Amino acid sequence: MLQKLTRRLGVPLLLTTLLAACGSPIVNPVTGQAERSVMSEQMELTEGAKAHQQVLQEYGVVKDARLQAYVNKLGQRLAQQSHRGQLQWHFTVLDSPEVNAFALPGGYVYVTRGIMAYLQNEAELAGVIGHEIGHVTARHGAQRATRQQDAGLGVLAASVLGAVLESQGMSGAGQLASELSQTVASGYIASYSRDQELQADSLGAEYLARTAYDPRNMVNVINSLKSQERFAADQARAEGRAAATSGNWLSSHPSNDQRLQQISQQASQLKRNYADDGRARYLQAIAGMAFGESADQGLTRGQNFYHGDMGIAITAPYGWKIQNEASQLALVNPARDAALMIKVAPPQAGRTHDEVIRNLLKPSQGRTERLNLNGMQATRFVGSRATNQGQQAIDVTLVTGPRGTVFVMVPAAKNTNAQQRARAGLAQAQGSFRAMTGQDRAAARPWTLRTTAYPQGGFAQLAQRSPLPQAEAQLRLINGYYGGGAPRVGQLVKVVE
Numbered sequence: 185m186l187q188k189l190t191r192r193l194g195v196p197l198l199l200t201t202l203l204a205a206c207g208s209p210i211v212n213p214v215t216g217q218a219e220r221s222v223m224s225e226q227m228e229l230t231e232g233a234k235a236h237q238q239v240l241q242e243y244g245v246v247k248d249a250r251l252q253a254y255v256n257k258l259g260q261r262l263a264q265q266s267h268r269g270q271l272q273w274h275f276t277v278l279d280s281p282e283v284n285a286f287a288l289p290g291g292y293v294y295v296t297r298g299i300m301a302y303l304q305n306e307a308e309l310a311g312v313i314g315h316e317i318g319h320v321t322a323r324h325g326a327q328r329a330t331r332q333q334d335a336g337l338g339v340l341a342a343s344v345l346g347a348v349l350e351s352q353g354m355s356g357a358g359q360l361a362s363e364l365s366q367t368v369a370s371g372y373i374a375s376y377s378r379d380q381e382l383q384a385d386s387l388g389a390e391y392l393a394r395t396a397y398d399p400r401n402m403v404n405v406i407n408s409l410k411s412q413e414r415f416a417a418d419q420a421r422a423e424g425r426a427a428a429t430s431g432n433w434l435s436s437h438p439s440n441d442q443r444l445q446q447i448s449q450q451a452s453q454l455k456r457n458y459a460d461d462g463r464a465r466y467l468q469a470i471a472g473m474a475f476g477e478s479a480d481q482g483l484t485r486g487q488n489f490y491h492g493d494m495g496i497a498i499t500a501p502y503g504w505k506i507q508n509e510a511s512q513l514a515l516v517n518p519a520r521d522a523a524l525m526i527k528v529a530p531p532q533a534g535r536t537h538d539e540v541i542r543n544l545l546k547p548s549q550g551r552t553e554r555l556n557l558n559g560m561q562a563t564r565f566v567g568s569r570a571t572n573q574g575q576q577a578i579d580v581t582l583v584t585g586p587r588g589t590v591f592v593m594v595p596a597a598k599n600t601n602a603q604q605r606a607r608a609g610l611a612q613a614q615g616s617f618r619a620m621t622g623q624d625r626a627a628a629r630p631w632t633l634r635t636t637a638y639p640q641g642g643f644a645q646l647a648q649r650s651p652l653p654q655a656e657a658q659l660r661l662i663n664g665y666y667g668g669g670a671p672r673v674g675q676l677v678k679v680v681e
């Protein structure tokens with residue numbers, strides 16, 4: 185989170201140029217049929233390239249050249265076997281704990297390190313990448329842009345925008361923030377149609393088989409991710425809250441029996457001489473990868489959040505959740521109707537608190553109050569600004585952190601009642617914002633994926649050495665044994681240290 189959002193405040197995400205107005209016929213590379221399209225191949229390339237830069241800024245890439253090269257090489261092999269082998273393909277591992285993969289028009293494919301942690305071998309990764317390649321080769325993004333223009337939605341660049349939004353899901357703090365502030369359009373999410381998803385599955389299975397991976401690995405991926413969802417739901421139930429409904433690759437890609445059945449059926453028809461599943465290579469490639477949040481993004485440990493680079497820490501009140509997103513940090517109350525949101529003021533907004541208030545908040549009137557927040561210089565501003573809908577209230581606190589970064593803290597609530605109920609919690613959360621102490625630094629250690637031989641004592645034994653909160657269940661999960669069963673003693677398995 186945090187350091188990335190400075191870029192985000194000023195520039196709307198994926199603001200792209202308008203596409204051609206009415207559309208002309210393009211031959212679909214997969215079907216060979218002409219289809220009317222608002223997006224030529226050249227536009228796919230230029231829009232994709234532009235959006236690619238924004239995705240890189242938004243997420244950041246995993247800084248491990250060896251891992252990037254491994255994924256790129258696998259992707260290129262699959263792409264060469266696809267219907268658009270002549271495109272210049274790009275495969276990137278994003279530095280995100282989200283369990284996700286997505287593609288942009290023109291040949292840009294992304295997998296998160298979050299999804300990679302849950303995959304068991306190279307063939308499963310190939311399954312995810314093959315599916316995304318299928319969206320690109322069949323021009324699903326361009327088709328969506330055309331559909332949207334036909335529907336008069338006026339979101340001409342939505343093929344690109346939608347690809348990213350779909351992949352992010354609209355769960356979590358982003359959604360809460362837009363509900364609360366109502367300043368962001370509630371999020372028109374364009375997803376691929378069911379037929380497009382099935383076609384991407386089918387194409388993925390075909391590309392897998394052509395690259396000598398058993399297409400049945402795509403079934404394993406779906407089952408693994410189903411377990412991951414089940415774990416999240418079990419966790420939510422144990423904590424007495426509703427499970428998040430979206431946010432991973434599976435939820436944006438309908439996973440029904442039809443889908444599994446289609447892949448299995450197709451797999452049995454495709455050729456049967458497959459190379460090995462590349463498990464050893466895969467485990468070697470992901471060893472050393474961060475698990476969960478990375479230090480760059482800030483770390484959540486229990487009720488605490490730490491950002492080592494910025495040198496700050498904050499503690500959520502009991503029962504509150506910490507949501508660490510690229511655009512902001514949010515501490516959300518148990519009723520989920522109030523939150524303390526923290527953003528970083530972009531450097532160009534000014535050096536002093538007064539400048540930041542003037543340039544960033546653009547108030548029409550209000551008053552400031554100088555504060556000292558745990559030794560840091562702070563300013564509270566209460567006032568309002570003129571908007572199209574009339575005067576909008578502003579109540580923010582600016583804090584200068586130990587590295588000179590200006591943080592903007594916004595206590596937000598759905599309505600006045602919620603605000604009243606959450607008042608004490610919001611104040612407590614804000615009051616805990618501090619420069620990292622020695623104790624905070626010791627607690628802020630990122631988690632890392634490693635491999636080890638499966639011991640006699642099983643997952644229970646491995647769990648004893650793991651810092652994960654639900655270690656045994658989580659170790660089972662990342663190794664594909666959430667439902668039960670166990671690997672052979674001595675077999676290489678993933679652990680988190």
Ligand SMILES: [Zn+2]
Pocket residue numbers: 315319376381384437
């Ligand atoms: Zn898909």
